[in-house]
Amino acid sequence: MYTVPLPRIGTDVAWRDAAKRLIGAGVSPEDILWDFDNEMGELFATATALPPVTRRIKAPQSFVQMADWVVWHKDPQRFARLYALLWRLRHQPGLMQDRADPELAKLRHMEKGVHRCKHKMKAFVRFRDLRQGGDRRSFAAWFEPTHHTVEPTAPFFARRFADMDWMIATPDVTAQFVDGNLSFHPGQPKPDLPEDAAEALWGTYFCNIFNPARLKVSAMTSEMPKKYWKNLPEAQHIQGLIAGAEAKVQQMRDNAPTLPPERAAKIKRQLRDE
Amino acid sequence: MAKLDLSQKLAILSDAARYDASCASSGTTRRDSRDGKGLGSTEGSGICHAYAPDGRCISLLKILMTNFCIYDCAYCINRVSSNVQRARFSVDEVVQLTIEFYRRNYIEGLFLSSGIIQSPDKTMEDMLRIAKRLREVENFRGYIHLKSIPDAAPELIEQAGLYADRLSINVELPTDNSVKAYAPEKNPVTIRKAMGDVKSRKDVAGERSYTGKRGKRFVPAGQSTQMIVGADGSTDATILGQSTRLYGDYKLKRVYYSAFSPIPDATAKLPLIKPPLVREHRLYQADWLMRFYGFGVEEITASRTDGNLDLDIDPKLAWALQNRAQFPVDVNKAGKEMLLRIPGFGTRTVRRILSTRRHRRLRYDDLLRMGASLKKAQAFITAADWSPGGLTDSANLRARFAPPPEQLSLF
Ligand code: SF4
Numbered sequence: 052m053y054t055v056p057l058p059r060i061g062t063d064v065a066w067r068d069a070a071k072r073l074i075g076a077g078v079s080p081e082d083i084l085w086d087f088d089n090e091m092g093e094l095f096a097t098a099t100a101l102p103p104v105t106r107r108i109k110a111p112q113s114f115v116q117m118a119d120w121v122v123w124h125k126d127p128q129r130f131a132r133l134y135a136l137l138w139r140l141r142h143q144p145g146l147m148q149d150r151a152d153p154e155l156a157k158l159r160h161m162e163k164g165v166h167r168c169k170h171k172m173k174a175f176v177r178f179r180d181l182r183q184g185g186d187r188r189s190f191a192a193w194f195e196p197t198h199h200t201v202e203p204t205a206p207f208f209a210r211r212f213a214d215m216d217w218m219i220a221t222p223d224v225t226a227q228f229v230d231g232n233l234s235f236h237p238g239q240p241k242p243d244l245p246e247d248a249a250e251a252l253w254g255t256y257f258c259n260i261f262n263p264a265r266l267k268v269s270a271m272t273s274e275m276p277k278k279y280w281k282n283l284p285e286a287q288h289i290q291g292l293i294a295g296a297e298a299k300v301q302q303m304r305d306n307a308p309t310l311p312p313e314r315a316a317k318i319k320r321q322l323r324d325e
Numbered sequence: 326m327a328k329l330d331l332s333q334k335l336a337i338l339s340d341a342a343r344y345d346a347s348c349a350s351s352g353t354t355r356r357d358s359r360d361g362k363g364l365g366s367t368e369g370s371g372i373c374h375a376y377a378p379d380g381r382c383i384s385l386l387k388i389l390m391t392n393f394c395i396y397d398c399a400y401c402i403n404r405v406s407s408n409v410q411r412a413r414f415s416v417d418e419v420v421q422l423t424i425e426f427y428r429r430n431y432i433e434g435l436f437l438s439s440g441i442i443q444s445p446d447k448t449m450e451d452m453l454r455i456a457k458r459l460r461e462v463e464n465f466r467g468y469i470h471l472k473s474i475p476d477a478a479p480e481l482i483e484q485a486g487l488y489a490d491r492l493s494i495n496v497e498l499p500t501d502n503s504v505k506a507y508a509p510e511k512n513p514v515t516i517r518k519a520m521g522d523v524k525s526r527k528d529v530a531g532e533r534s535y536t537g538k539r540g541k542r543f544v545p546a547g548q549s550t551q552m553i554v555g556a557d558g559s560t561d562a563t564i565l566g567q568s569t570r571l572y573g574d575y576k577l578k579r580v581y582y583s584a585f586s587p588i589p590d591a592t593a594k595l596p597l598i599k600p601p602l603v604r605e606h607r608l609y610q611a612d613w614l615m616r617f618y619g620f621g622v623e624e625i626t627a628s629r630t631d632g633n634l635d636l637d638i639d640p641k642l643a644w645a646l647q648n649r650a651q652f653p654v655d656v657n658k659a660g661k662e663m664l665l666r667i668p669g670f671g672t673r674t675v676r677r678i679l680s681t682r683r684h685r686r687l688r689y690d691d692l693l694r695m696g697a698s699l700k701k702a703q704a705f706i707t708a709a710d711w712s713p714g715g716l717t718d719s720a721n722l723r724a725r726f727a728p729p730p731e732q733l734s735l736f
Contacts, residue, residue: 145684150677151691174372178429190428208430210357211366214464215428231361249425255332256426259339260387261377264586264600270380274373285375292378300587308593311406318395318405322510 052082053099057130059088060202060224060235063122067115069101070134076102080138085130110137113147120162123199132158168198173207175279176219179247187230189216193241193282201226202235209233250284257285263296264303329412335422337412341392341403342438344588345495346551346581348373348384350433350468353490353546363464364427367490371433371468385436385470386426390414390452394440398497398508399595400556402588403440409590413442419455420463427467434468434490435459441474449477449485456488468546475511475519482519483526491546491578494519496571499564503557507594520575523548527576547578554608555601556585560632565611565622572616582608607634614641617672618665637727642668645705652705652717657686669701701726 055069066085073083084091118133126132136154140146149155178190190212194201201219205226208217212228219226223238271289280286329337350371357366373382391413392403402409414422423435437455441448452471459465470491473482486492494516498504501513523544530543550571552564568580586600611634614620618641628635628643635643645652645668654663656678664675677695681687689711693699704716704725716722 148680148684150681151687151694153694156694170372174374176430180429188428192430207366207368210359210368212364212428212430213358213361214364247429249429252332252335252422253426253429253431255335256339256386257375257377257383259336260343260383262343262379262381262586265379265381265584265602267380267602268378271376271378274380274382275376283375289378296378303587303589303591306590309408309590312408315397315406319397322395 052084053078053101054084054086054091055101055130056086056089059199059237062087062199063119063203066122066130066133067118070118070137071108072101072104073134074137074141075105075108078102080131080135083131083134085134087127087130090127110140111144111147114140117158117162120165120203121158123165123168123203124161125198126161129161132161165198165200165203168196168200169204171279172196172200172204175275175283176208177250177282177284178217179244180249181245187214187216191218191220191242191244193244194219194221195278195282196221196223197278199223205233205235254285254288258288258292261292263292263299266293266296268293331418331422334412334414334418335388337410338389338392338414339387341389341409341440342387342436344402344583344586345387345436345438345472346381346583347470347493347549347579348382348387348436349491349546349549349579350384350470351546352578353468354542356466358464358466363466364424365434365465365467367433367466367468374431374433384433385468386423386432386434387436388414388419388422388438390419390437390439390448390455391442392440393442395443396441396508396510398511399592400497400507400553400585400588402590404592406592407590416451416454416458420458423459424463424465427465432467434465434470436470436472438472439474445474445476446478446481449474449481453481453484453488456485460488470546473519473523475516477519479519479522482522486523486526486544487542489544491549492523492544493549493551494523495551496567497551497553498557499552499554499559499567500557503559507556517575520548520550520571520577524575548575549577549579549581551581551583553585554582554605555598556595561604561608561611561634562622562626562632564608565615565626568612569615569622580612582612603636604634607636607640611640619662620644620666638723639668641666642701642726646723649717653707653713654705655707656692657682657709667702667705669698669705671696 053073057065114137121129121133136158146152146155172194176192176194178192181189181191183189201221201224205219208219209228213231217228220239220242225236225239227234227236351369353367355368358364371384373384375383377383392409393411393413394403395405397404397406419437426432437452439448439452456469456471459469469489470493471485471489472493473485475494496516497508497511504511504513527543552567554564571577571580582605584600584602584605611625614625615622624644625640626632626634628647634640645666654667656664661675661679664670664678665672674695674697678687681691686709688709692708704713704722707713
């Protein structure tokens with residue numbers, strides 16, 4: 052029996068390394084306990100040394116890519132499920148093309164969940180200006196991801212916001228980018244971030260780009276689920292916009308057409324004469 | 326008139342911009358700022374940073390530079406004859422808003438359009454100054470979409486293409502006669518010429534010169550346009566026919582359909598109807614079928630005699646119901662083209678079917694797991710363990726999909 056400890060930061064590399072050794076030594080899935088971030092506690096803390104790397108293990112590229120996503124899923128069974136599929140792949144090389152295999156379908160579903168979470172993180176992180184002076188501007192955000200997505204998503208922010216310092220704090224893992232260097236730290240409680248005047252302007256934009264004649268709340272919530280709202284400054288306006296939409300449209304209908312302003316006639320004349 | 330502050334201007338000039346449907350920020354070149362000398366990145370598909378309660382994606386800061394306008398387009402809130410409050414951003418204000426919103430991860434970039442002030446050239450020049458400042462002074466590497474002014478000098482539009490990821494020029498209405506009737510100062514010929522110029526300029530940029538070097542990058546995300554639906558009497562066949570021409574002649578990336586919706590201070594010329602959202606949705610579906618599923622415009626619009634799409638069911642289903650003789654289709658044998666025509670099968674499902682059936686025969690449950698919508702598809706397919714029997718030709722098949730007719734109440 053092997054108990055394999057996996058760290059919260061660097062989970063992907065640790066899992067891949069362990070899986071390679073175990074598959075190489077022919078250890079079957081039932082003989083492995085995966086312990087993420089010491090969650091099993093002291094009782095199982097007797098980590099057995101992993102088998103040495105004996106030979107190069109080949110796995111389909113598509114499996115490796117999928118595993119790189121699935122390791123970040125919050126499901127405690129993710130490592131066992133991945134390993135079980137890797138185990139089957141030894142004798143079923145075409146398995147990855149079978150889009151209807153239930154085990155593979157489950158993993159693909161989990162992969163999709165992580166994709167989505169990563170995507171939502173790119174979309175919904177909202178930075179606040181820390182106004183710290185100095186050469187580089189400095190921003191921070193608080194975010195609550197569904198899966199363990201901070202680590203795989205942080206490089207996106209590093210590519211995009213490379214000329215400023217930033218921090219994305221989450222209860223899971225906190226990412227920090229200072230002077231061009233990205234680092235990860237244990238998660239933390241929500242920090243007190245300073246107010247940022249830009250949020251009011253962003254709220255103004257959100258309210259005015261909305262067309263009350265096209266109210267379609269379900270289309271909004273399916274893409275921007277309510278669980279994200281508490282960390283989105285613009286979301287405080289949603290209720291009011293929905294409540295006032297009907298009246299606004301009615302008002303447009305009721306207003307009789309007005310007479311054109313005086314300058315209209317003048318401008319039109321000029322245009323015609325040109 | 327009291328001076329407006331930034332927030333008031335933003336309110337007026339985003340309110341005026343919301344009738345443009347596009348907020349796309351996809352499909353441009355990949356860029357980033359890892360060198361630490363600039364701000365922003367673009368990586369293939371754009372990101373929707375928020376959704377408004379109208380269900381639309383908010384990806385860009387979509388604003389007008391000014392809503393002063395000397396033209397009088399009947400459907401437009403900014404027309405010269407409207408009494409809407411007017412405002413104008415300075416170059417600096419637009420640049421600052423874009424950069425500060427971007428740094429906080431609110432947006433992917435800027436979509437700038439404008440009412441026409443003084444002259445088309447003057448307007449275009451001012452828009453160019455904003456784009457140039459963003460690119461050259463702020464080193465902004467995010468997305469920029471400029472709505473070009475069709476009557477502006479070709480050199481100006483050409484310059485805009487060097488800064489912008491996308492250019493758009495709205496054809497506004499589906500036929501030349503409608504444009505003449507509702508946008509009297511606009512000229513459909515000029516609009517088409519401007520689109521043609523952008524296309525040929527982009528073609529040149531894509532070619533390699535004799536030294537093997539590519540020309541300067543020119544609107545990498547291509548050009549798009551918008552048509553207002555429901556303001557004039559055009560049928561869906563007319564609209565889709567126009568789109569087909571636009572995609573073909575000018576290699577447009579997208580044609581947007583915008584359901585005409587009530588505007589404040591409307592003119593008496595146009596009725597303040599409820600925006601025909603379902604119709605707009607069906608047009609997008611039809612447009613999709615023409616671009617990615619190999620359907621021709623005549624096939625899609627043939628199911629009804631009045632030239633309009635069926636509002637109750639989607640156009641692919643409508644086509645299948647009209648062409649039942651071609652069904653059921655065997656999912657284990659049919660070619661890609663025919664698989665794509667099965668209602669309830671998307672391009673991804675079809676790809677999965679083709680890859681899996683190399684290994685084994687497909688069953689009903691397999692298709693479910695591949696993401697097919699079998700509620701729709703089951704009447705039109707056979708699989709290893711499935712045959713629709715008489716379902717394909719049953720008289721009430723359409724009724725299974727169409728919503729029940731509205732109950733009439735006594736009054
Ligand atoms: S040119 Fe026509 S559509 Fe454009 S802003 Fe002016 S009135 Fe509106």
